[in-house]
Amino acid sequence: MELLQKLRRYYPGSRKKGGSRKKGSSNYAYTTTRVRAMKVHLFPKETYPRLMNMDLNEMTRFIQESKYKDAIDEMARNYKGVDLIENALNRNLAVTFTKLIDISEGELNLLISEQLKEYDIWNIKTILRGKYCNASTEEIMEAIVAAGSMHYTEFAELASKDTYQEVISELVESEYYPILEQYTGDNLDDIENQLDKKYYADLFDVIGLAKSKDRKLFANFTRTGIDVKNLMTLFRLKKSGMTDPEYMDLMIDGGSQMTLVDIERMLDLPFEEFIAELENYPCWDEISDVVSSDMESLSIVESRLKKYRLKSAISSSRFYPLSIVPIMDYMLSKKNEVNNLRIIIRGKAANLGDDFIREQLVI
Amino acid sequence: MGVKDVTPTRSELIELKKKIKLSQGGHKLLKMKRDGLILEFFEILSKARDVRSELDVAYEEASKKIGIANAVDGVISVKSTAFSLKGTPEVELESRNIMGVVVPKIESSSVKKSIDERGYGVLGTSSYIDESADAYEILVENIILAAEIETTMKKLLDDIEKTKRRVNALEFKVIPELEEAMAFIRLRLEEMERENTFRLKRIKG
Numbered sequence: 350m351e352l353l354q355k356l357r358r359y360y361p362g363s364r365k366k367g368g369s370r371k372k373g374s375s376n377y378a379y380t381t382t383r384v385r386a387m388k389v390h391l392f393p394k395e396t397y398p399r400l401m402n403m404d405l406n407e408m409t410r411f412i413q414e415s416k417y418k419d420a421i422d423e424m425a426r427n428y429k430g431v432d433l434i435e436n437a438l439n440r441n442l443a444v445t446f447t448k449l450i451d452i453s454e455g456e457l458n459l460l461i462s463e464q465l466k467e468y469d470i471w472n473i474k475t476i477l478r479g480k481y482c483n484a485s486t487e488e489i490m491e492a493i494v495a496a497g498s499m500h501y502t503e504f505a506e507l508a509s510k511d512t513y514q515e516v517i518s519e520l521v522e523s524e525y526y527p528i529l530e531q532y533t534g535d536n537l538d539d540i541e542n543q544l545d546k547k548y549y550a551d552l553f554d555v556i557g558l559a560k561s562k563d564r565k566l567f568a569n570f571t572r573t574g575i576d577v578k579n580l581m582t583l584f585r586l587k588k589s590g591m592t593d594p595e596y597m598d599l600m601i602d603g604g605s606q607m608t609l610v611d612i613e614r615m616l617d618l619p620f621e622e623f624i625a626e627l628e629n630y631p632c633w634d635e636i637s638d639v640v641s642s643d644m645e646s647l648s649i650v651e652s653r654l655k656k657y658r659l660k661s662a663i664s665s666s667r668f669y670p671l672s673i674v675p676i677m678d679y680m681l682s683k684k685n686e687v688n689n690l691r692i693i694i695r696g697k698a699a700n701l702g703d704d705f706i707r708e709q710l711v712i
Numbered sequence: 713m714g715v716k717d718v719t720p721t722r723s724e725l726i727e728l729k730k731k732i733k734l735s736q737g738g739h740k741l742l743k744m745k746r747d748g749l750i751l752e753f754f755e756i757l758s759k760a761r762d763v764r765s766e767l768d769v770a771y772e773e774a775s776k777k778i779g780i781a782n783a784v785d786g787v788i789s790v791k792s793t794a795f796s797l798k799g800t801p802e803v804e805l806e807s808r809n810i811m812g813v814v815v816p817k818i819e820s821s822s823v824k825k826s827i828d829e830r831g832y833g834v835l836g837t838s839s840y841i842d843e844s845a846d847a848y849e850i851l852v853e854n855i856i857l858a859a860e861i862e863t864t865m866k867k868l869l870d871d872i873e874k875t876k877r878r879v880n881a882l883e884f885k886v887i888p889e890l891e892e893a894m895a896f897i898r899l900r901l902e903e904m905e906r907e908n909t910f911r912l913k914r915i916k917g
Contacts, residue, residue, distance in 0.1 A: 435786060435787055435788070439786070439788060470836075471792070471836065474792070474833070474836060475795065478792055478795035478832070479792075479795045481795065481796060481831075482795045482796070488795075489795075491788070491791065492789075492791045492792040492795070493788075494788060537831055538796070538828065538830075538831055538833045538834070539833075540833075541796075541832065541833025541835070541836050542833040542835045542836075544833075545833060545836045546835065581838070581839065582834060584839065585827060585834065585839055585842055586827075586834075588842075589827050591826060591827070591828065596828075599834050646839075646843060647839035647842075647843070648780060648784070650839075651838060651839045652784070688784075691786055692783045692784055694783075695779070695783035695786075695787070696779070696780075696783040698779075699776070699778075699780070699783060700779070701776070701779055701780060701783065706783075709783070709784055
């Protein structure tokens with residue numbers, strides 16, 4: 350299987366610099382089989398309560414003896430302690446996700462690559478932010494997770510540029526250039542928002558008009574993600590007292606439950622009425638006990654909404670075994686595993702209470 | 713001033729009387745200044761206690777929030793977002809006068825920012841990052857306030873110490889020495905007068 354993977358990786362047309370995709374028909378059967386095998390290696394849900402009872406050293410040893418060993422050995426030269434674990438988790442995530450891009454073909458490859466472009470966008474944003482505050486190449490590269498279509502070496506090349514202008518001119522061939530060329534040196538937040546909106550717009554382009562049930566599920570998952578994103582943006586804006594209609598620019602079109610018109614109406618409402626309005630949406634059951642007009646922190650609401658999104662996605666993966674759904678399910682589960690491990694380790698290191706850590710975990 | 717160095721003359725006595733009067737006046741004024749500074753100090757001390765405890769709370773809160781953001785979003789995420797902040801808070805330094813002690817008055821601006829002014833995109837970040845940034849902005853504001861109050865307190869303490877030393881020097885060294893010298897001159901002048909009287913009586917006799 351390893352040999353086959355290597356052959357496929359070096360087969361002409363595999364993931365190349367700049368994120369070009371493999372053409373041809375999709376290999377759903379092969380990819381989903383590989384993914385099923387990979388899924389077996391995910392930690393079972395019983396692992397997290399066990400980890401919660403361990404101290405930091407025990408947790409580190411547990412993770413070092415697991416499938417993350419290679420990543421830990423690789424990163425041990427540059428990091429130690431909790432930083433080593435976090436970087437190793439990210440490294441493993443990047444290797445796993447790029448493997449999915451490598452083994453998939455055709456339309457499936459396109460869907461996976463598009464889904465993972467959020468990492469490319471994140472890394473480009475990090476490089477621009479780094480250039481903005483004159484961070485060193487090493488500092489910038491420490492914050493890069495090359496889990497998308499673009500290679501780590503490409504990001505290293507971009508990060509080594511002296512100015513943001515050079516970074517942008519290096520990306521002249523990329524799909525992000527029309528947005529990046531609007532960067533003037535002081536509108537980074539606007540550029541970041543545009544890149545994030547482009548991610549969702551491109552994802553919808555790829556999904557197209559979903560006809561099959563599995564594709565509909567994928568589309569619904571994306572739409573639910575947009576609903577959650579918009580809702581969190583609404584919460585954050587309202588908490589900061591920003592209710593001007595101009596902030597509608599921060600909303601993403603395409604949600605399944607909330608249209609832009611609904612959001613515009615809710616943006617204008619006082620906080621109490623906004624909360625009352627949320628009772629009409631399906632996510633209310635998940636957040637009803639933590640939302641109140643005098644709440645101080647949004648962290649619990651955000652974690653509950655994340656759980657709501659994952660619950661809605663993972664439940665139906667087994668019904669469409671040869672589709673994007675089990676692959677998406679695996680991607681979510683893998684990302685969730687990395688997030689959970691990081692939350693436990695970092696949470697313990699920062700002396701956050703066990704109850705708080707448990708609340709943040711998505712099991 | 714040692715007693716031996718004093719010339720026992722009437723003019724010296726008058727000079728010493730003037731010096732004693734001046735020293736006593738200065739002593740009284742310095743004592744009043746010391747007491748005033750101590751009163752001012754205690755007033756600022758209670759403020760400083762409040763500010764320090766607020767600072768401790770703000771620090772705890774900021775550490776907790778950054779701990780949460782590091783755990784939930786990851787250190788990489790927090791670090792990357794932090795890159796987008798370039799501006800540093802501007803601090804304007806003025807001074808004011810408390811009983812002759814020049815203390816700083818720090819005016820800060822642009823510490824507290826709304827989420828669209830911080831430099832990072834709202835869509836690519838989370839409420840964990842917002843709350844960490846909020847907590848650190850409050851911490852920086854508290855640090856600036858604490859810096860003003862604690863510097864004032866330090867300067868007042870230095871001045872109280874200095875004034876106390878002066879008061880003590882006047883009370884226990886300068887004035888007693890002057891009074892001793894005055895007593896010596898008086899004694900010497902009386903002695904000289906008695907000698908003169910005796911001499912005159914001997915000449916008469």
